[in-house]
Amino acid sequence: MSTEMWTRDAVIEDYPRSERVKVLLDQANECLDDIEHKVEPQRSELQAAAEELVENALTRVCRVCGCTDNDACQPTPCYWIEPGFCSKCEDEEG
Ligand SMILES: [Zn+2]
Numbered sequence: 001m002s003t004e005m006w007t008r009d010a011v012i013e014d015y016p017r018s019e020r021v022k023v024l025l026d027q028a029n030e031c032l033d034d035i036e037h038k039v040e041p042q043r044s045e046l047q048a049a050a051e052e053l054v055e056n057a058l059t060r061v062c063r064v065c066g067c068t069d070n071d072a073c074q075p076t077p078c079y080w081i082e083p084g085f086c087s088k089c090e091d092e093e094g
């Protein structure tokens with residue numbers, strides 16, 4: 001059903017780090033475009049999916065390096081300093 005279009009998106013690690021935020025936001029936009037052609041309850045589902053994708057783009061992908069929970073920086077695994085900003089990037093910024 002309609003959920004298939006964003007369960008695929010859970011595998012953001014398939015994309016290069018530099019493109020992950022953009023990919024998530026593009027997918028959110030696709031959901032919002034699709035809403036035009038839908039009726040309830042699909043509209044609500046797509047709206048929720050879009051919001052979740054944006055949330056993920058802002059909080060679950062490092063805005064500097066693109067790492068994620070499932071693809072942490074190496075060799076020392078990083079952790080979140082704040083949503084969307086990891087410990088390795090904080091170290092590099094000094
Ligand atoms: Zn980072």
Ligand SMILES: [Zn+2]
Nearest residue numbers: 067073078086
């Ligand atoms: Zn990191």
